[in-house]
Amino acid sequence: MNKENLNLKVDIAGVELKNPITTASGTFGSGREYGEFIDLNQLGAVTVKGVSSIPWKGNPAPRIAETYGGMLNSVGLQNPGVEEFIKNDIPFLRQYDTKIIVNVAGKSIPEYCEVVERLSSADIDLIELNISCPNVKEGGVTFGTDVKMAHKVTKEVKRYAKQPLIVKLSPNVTDITEIARAVVEGGADAISLINTLLGMAIDIHKRKPILANVVGGFSGPAIKPVALRMVYQVAKAVSVPIIGMGGIATGEDAIEFLLAGAKAVAVGTANFRNPRASIDVLEGIKEYMKLYGIKSLDEIRAII
Amino acid sequence: MNKENLNLKVDIAGVELKNPITTASGTFGSGREYGEFIDLNQLGAVTVKGVSSIPWKGNPAPRIAETYGGMLNSVGLQNPGVEEFIKNDIPFLRQYDTKIIVNVAGKSIPEYCEVVERLSSADIDLIELNISCPNVKEGGVTFGTDVKMAHKVTKEVKRYAKQPLIVKLSPNVTDITEIARAVVEGGADAISLINTLLGMAIDIHKRKPILANVVGGFSGPAIKPVALRMVYQVAKAVSVPIIGMGGIATGEDAIEFLLAGAKAVAVGTANFRNPRASIDVLEGIKEYMKLYGIKSLDEIRAII
């Protein structure tokens, strides 16, 4: 309860967040940089960038392209590996009164399991499985676009996870509810969505793709209608808590996701335009609650 | 050849368009309204709104929602039926020196075939099969999101089509190349893409979806990165001509699609903001050609 007497607490698979705001993995580093712009204590949780078992170099540059109301990235999950993460970033984040959600990347099931096993003994609150990584063993198809693979990787990883397991879905599928059901059956305690759409941009003067990797992940306000639709569909299809994201930049955007069925929301690309975006979203939610005399977010969640 | 000595002609399955510009089905009516703003003679082709065998009432209002850099529609293919179309719209369009592409809607394979058979004896140039319609017989799954159904409907319809057959793909699929290959095997002479993404928007004050139909087709500049990526992928996967669309509003946008492999481009949602958009796109293409001394679009098509 804060001083306005608003109840912003949300429970994600047994972990209580003081409010429904987290950050979208990969857009917020491990919180250090944005911690110079906002008070991290104010966030319900910090979701850190994806970590893998060993350091990954990621894709070549250019990795960033701007599009109309959005952007593309082809960072390719560059990260220093789980050991470095545990050593450097957890102690930093634990200084703050916020929950830690660790996003996990892997190119094969054993690799995912290795990271999750290592994290199980670390001081973190929730694990978020990023199943949009290319599955090198199966020739590059991502785990997240195949029902069977999504189920299998969730099930295997779940055996190693001591913390509740969030599975993060890719929107690049024909039927998102099918994948959502598969990961819940596999043991997901919560679902987050959406990861980036697959997009492309071309430099017409150089006559080549802007990204060295040709295609990249499409995010930002432009994609919100797709994200919202998928959150709505998944909320109707499964009963685990949902963390909604995709283009959220204002409190109003966040309210749309809560109405559609999200329990919490993540702010991603918006941070790049406005380093205070996550706090602005939180303030916007509070204003909405005050405007309509809403005491608890349960009053409006999933009522659509 | 126009006076600047630029060769803008394109051949779509044996039909020569004087330039690569057409309109996106459903955004341009049958040309009457925009014919008051632009000279229809200047367009390579006019693609008319979807027609079905009998009149369709379409979805309830509200049917339109605006999103960041884009919009949603749930018109639901309202149209007066193929007979009315042939009677009223073909004579109107035939006054102009532009090709006529007729977009065909149907809720079952026999219905599609009926429309196409009727159009076969009509004075039109190309048929565009919209396989994003809900397939009522199979419980609402659209033809365009299932490889087998996409193949089947193309193959059946092809038997009735006297004019070359364009099949228009839905982007709401895991693998667009799979669908593209299926319709080419089914007999498609050309492919157009993308139709709208599936999106949603919520009125947070009324706490209900803006569209009466809850979800709707998402179009406009916001979706361009997805459209471009899919055109690129499909151009690599099949060898039939491609008509690219999705968020094209300027000549520069169109050049991106041509570089990615499109033979022609369609201007859709941009017409709503700028009734001259199709002509502006054409002029923009010409400027680009002059800037770089390009004499024919073949010099740049699909070079990425």
Add this chain to the structure above:
Amino acid sequence: MKEIKNALVVDNKLISPNIYSMTLDIKDIAQKAKAGQFVNLYCKAESRLLPRPISICEIDKEKGRIVLVYGVVGKGTEEFGNIKRGESIEVLGPLGNGFMIDETKRKNIIVGGGLGTPPLVELVKHLKGEVDVYLGFRSQAMLIEEFEKIGARVHIATDDGLEGFKGNVLELLKNNNAVGDIIYSCGPKPMLKAVAGWAKNNNIPMQVSLEERMACGIGACVGCVCKVKEKDEQDWQHKKVCKDGPVFWSDEVVWDE
């Protein structure tokens, strides 16, 4: 050829909380416009693609000006509210069909609700005979002087009773024992529906100006439909508010929502 025009904003002033009156210098539209037609206003913000349909409130053919009265209800109208005199705005129009003015009627009843009131001002200028204007608002009335200047009698209802009669406009009509040969109306659909019922019972022909979310505003997208039937028939059609309307006869409209 038709085209979107760049109009000079001669004035843009707050006339009621959150409600602005914008005067545009736009000869071409002023010359063609009729009461009940509307214009498309385009936003400068690139993230907002679609035009905003706004009714023409007053037309000054001599000066070549039109007046628009609009409420700030969202991002687009907020942008309009911030436009300063001397700046310009992109506008397309006149669009739609106006009211079907019947000069033979001696007793005209005008019914307006909230932001549906503006187009009725120009209308009243063209009516012969007596004019009684019944307006419903939530709390604060507007445009009263404009109507009175033309010589109309104005009757106000507000939900909270702050001004005029406390109640809705239908109750006010009944309360005043309103009588007339024709009703012209514009406002929220529930109000129009209620008044249409009253009109039917009293055998008064009624014109209603409808609103719907639009994309093109010119009849091309089939986005802005309402259900319309032939009088006394059962089967209805989806007609375009922008092109077939925005004014319809109340007994053509299917009042099911």
Add this chain to the structure above:
Amino acid sequence: MKEIKNALVVDNKLISPNIYSMTLDIKDIAQKAKAGQFVNLYCKAESRLLPRPISICEIDKEKGRIVLVYGVVGKGTEEFGNIKRGESIEVLGPLGNGFMIDETKRKNIIVGGGLGTPPLVELVKHLKGEVDVYLGFRSQAMLIEEFEKIGARVHIATDDGLEGFKGNVLELLKNNNAVGDIIYSCGPKPMLKAVAGWAKNNNIPMQVSLEERMACGIGACVGCVCKVKEKDEQDWQHKKVCKDGPVFWSDEVVWDE
């Protein structure tokens, strides 16, 4: 806490075809800034989300002002070019690490190419010893006076020979038998690569300021990387241009592109 600041645009003038010099009144940034750092400029157009990184060309700590010199190469810089004196712009900075100024060097060589020239102006102000500035342009030189005012010798090369030496800046260096104890440089990567090869052959330590497409500009997104290795090692890392750079030692950079 850090934050995006709203800066007053004191001046914004065309100084060469398509190139503008913008002076911002922004005390806080002016006070902290060092040569070689950059700022994020934010667009007003909502469709353009990402900040534009622009190097700081000059710093006036007394007046609390910074000067940015930028080319109009796309939509964002076009928007900046249209800003009028007296308007404001959102800006974040100073960002990145500046040049590592070595005051002990007696002979400084400065190498700039095109729009890479601006940050070298502020740098030269802080160098002790002789300064020879070698600049390469396509056709028209800029900022010459700014360098000369500080007492540097300026040598120009243009591709078409319109001004100075006809050829590229490396040819000019060779042609002039340039000698120095250190090189500071900024410009297009192919130029930096070529000069880095020459520096290596001549055993002159060289600093290069790199550019890369950015999203955050503050080290959070890992978007803006370049390949960097420990001197004399084989294996490289992707380092962030915005946070670890933009200035690197030329022998750390993997010049493979």
